[in-house]
Structures are given as C-alpha cells and as structure tokens.
Amino acid sequence: MTMPERKPSWWWDWSWNPVSGCIPVSEGCRDCWSLAWLKCHTWKKPTVYTGAIKEAVDGSIRWTGNLTALRAGDKYWDLPHTHPGVVNPALGDGKPNLIFTVVEGDLFVTGRPKEDIDRVCGTLAASEHIGQLCTKYTSQIVDYFTSLDPDAVRRWQPKIWLGFSAETQKWFRPAMGRRACTGRGRLVCVRRTLTTARAGDATARLPCIGKADMGHRLR
Ligand code: SF4
Numbered sequence: 001m002t003m004p005e006r007k008p009s010w011w012w013d014w015s016w017n018p019v020s021g022c023i024p025v026s027e028g029c030r031d032c033w034s035l036a037w038l039k040c041h042t043w044k045k046p047t048v049y050t051g052a053i054k055e056a057v058d059g060s061i062r063w064t065g066n067l068t069a070l071r072a073g074d075k076y077w078d079l080p081h082t083h084p085g086v087v088n089p090a091l092g093d094g095k096p097n098l099i100f101t102v103v104e105g106d107l108f109v110t111g112r113p114k115e116d117i118d119r120v121c122g123t124l125a126a127s128e129h130i131g132q133l134c135t136k137y138t139s140q141i142v143d144y145f146t147s148l149d150p151d152a153v154r155r156w157q158p159k160i161w162l163g164f165s166a167e168t169q170k171w172f173r174p175a176m177g178r179r180a181c182t183g184r185g186r187l188v189c190v191r192r193t194l195t196t197a198r199a200g201d202a203t204a205r206l207p208c209i210g211k212a213d214m215g216h217r218l219r
Contacts (some may be wrong), residue, residue, distance in 0.1 A: 001082075001083070001084050002084070002113070003084045003085060003086060003087045003104060004086055004087070004089075005060060005086060005087050005088055006086040006088050006089065006090060010090065011090060012090065012096070012098040012099065012100035012128075012132060013085070013086045013089055013090055013098045013099065014097065014099060014100070015088060015099065015100040015101070015103045016079050016080060016085060016099050016100070016101050016102075016131075016210075017048055017050060017101075017102055017103055017104050017105070018048065018049045018070045018074075018076060018077050018079075018102075018105050018123075019067070019068060019069040019070070019102055019105065019112070019116050019193070020049050020052040020053075020067075020068045020069075020105040020118060021051075021052040021063060021064070021065070021066055021067035021068045021105045021109065021112075022034065022052075022063050022067075022105045022106045022109050022125070023063060023065055023108075023109055023110065023111070024063065024080075024169055025106075025109075025136050025137060026136060028165075028167040030133060032063075032105065032190035032202075033053070034104040034105060035053070035060075035061045035062070035063070038053055038102060038105075039059055039060070039061040044139065048068050048069065048070050048076075048219050049104060051066045051068050052064060052066055052068040052070070052105065052177055058158070060180070063105075065108055066105050067105075067109060067113070067116075068105075069113075069116045071167070077119070077123065077143070078123070079154070080099055080123050080124055080126075080127035080129055080131070081123070081126070081127055083097070083099075083129075085092045085097050085129075091130075095131070096128055096129045097129040097132045098130050098132055098161075099124065099127075099129050099132065100131065100134075101120065101124060101131045101132060101133055102120065104137050104138055105193060106136060107120060107133055108133075108135040108137040108140040108141045108144060109135075109140070110137065110138055110140060114144075120133075121133075121156065121160060124159055125155065125156045125159045129159075129160075130159055130160070130161060131159065131160045131161070132161045132163065133160060133161070133162055134162075134163040134164065134165055135161065135164055135165065135170060136164065136165045138164050143161060145162075171200060171210055181194060
C-alpha cells in the first residue's frame with residue numbers, strides 16, 4: 001500500500017471500522033452522522049456494516065440493533081499494524097498517525113461483546129499509532145476502562161484517546177466529571193448545530209474537536 005495523503009480538513013489521519021452497529025441513545029441520534037454516511041455508500045461484497053443497517057420504508061437507513069464485527073481472521077483487523085501511514089500526519093512529520101476508530105457505529109453501545117472491545121483497544125494499543133474512540137455511551141466507556149487492570153490502562157493511555165459526543169451543554173459535566181476514571185479525555189465531539197455549547201473549566205485544557213462539523217471548536 002502506498003502512503004496516502006490526509007485531507008487538510010481532517011483532524012484524524014485515517015479511519016478504522018472493525019466493528020459497527022449502534023442503538024440510538026438520545027434525541028440527537030435522529031441526525032446520526034454515521035447513518036447519513038452509510039446511506040451514501042454501497043459495497044459489492046459483505047462488509048462489517050452488513051446486518052448492522054437496514055433500509056426503512058421511507059428510504060432512510062436505520063440501525064438494526066445488530067452489533068457486528070469483522071470475522072476473526074479478516075486481515076482488516078490488522079490495519080493499525082499494516083497501514084503505511086499518511087505522508088502528512090495531523091500531529092506532524094514523523095509522529096504517530098491518528099486513527100479515527102469505529103466511526104460508523106459506537107464501540108461502547110450497550111450489548112457490544114467485551115471481546116470485541118478488547119480486541120479493538122488491544123490492537124490500537126499495540127500499534128505505532130494513536131486510536132481515537134468517541135462514544136455517546138459515556139457510562140459504558142467509563143465502566144469498561146475502570147474494570148481493567150490499572151497498569152494496563154496506564155500503558156494504553158498514550159495510545160488511546162477517549163472522547164464523547166456532546167449534544168447539549170448538559171452532556172459536558174457528567175461525562176467530563178468522570179474523566180479521571182477514563183484516563184486522558186482528549187476528544188469532545190460536538191454536533192454541528194450546537195454552536196452554543198461551552199466546554200467550561202473542566203475541559204479548558206483539552207483539545208476539543210467536532211465530529212460532525214470538522215472545523216468547529218468549542219469556545
Ligand atoms: S450513538 Fe452515535 S452512532 Fe449511535 S445512533 Fe446515536 S449518533 Fe448514531
């Protein structure tokens with residue numbers, strides 16, 4: 001694989017989707033960014049999205065509730081180890097690449113098998129790069145990382161950046177109040193329409209990056 005180029009507007013270098021599927025969790029899920037993206041793409045062969053989405057009678061794309069994962073032997077599982085990296089990493093020349101992970105779906109959705117989460121996180125931590133995990137299932141991401149061996153979490157911290165998707169102001173304090181449990185909170189994904197959301201003191205020292213609106217930053 002030749003080294004691809006990162007689009008200048010991207011705050012990540014490339015994406016990796018070894019699992020998919022989600023269950024809407026809040027009002028904002030009506031404008032699910034992932035479903036909008038999936039509606040615009042088709043594949044000739046079965047993918048990780050097969051079974052995770054369906055077309056509704058009105059033509060829209062919905063989650064089925066099936067939480068899918070690549071087959072155990074699928075070589076795409078190894079992408080964080082085999083990807084050659086981009087020629088212009090977001091962090092700068094010679095720096096690790098930022099892997100936006102499980103973009104289409106939510107890794108920490110209720111019901112996701114722990115083995116699948118373990119494999120995603122373990123693969124990222126063992127790679128030369130940095131994985132970015134963003135969720136709306138904030139309790140589940142906290143529960144997952146607090147259930148792990150603290151030494152393992154410390155080793156993973158430099159390799160995995162955690163984030164949550166914020167819809168309104170009220171999403172900030174409960175989620176960020178738990179930041180100490182989850183290690184280094186790095187990302188805050190902000191829905192495009194919420195231009196009035198303010199990070200406040202708790203997140204002032206964190207880089208805040210919008211998922212839906214790539215150019216938007218918190219004030
Ligand atoms: S949690 Fe995220 S991926 Fe899941 S339905 Fe809501 S917006 Fe979509």
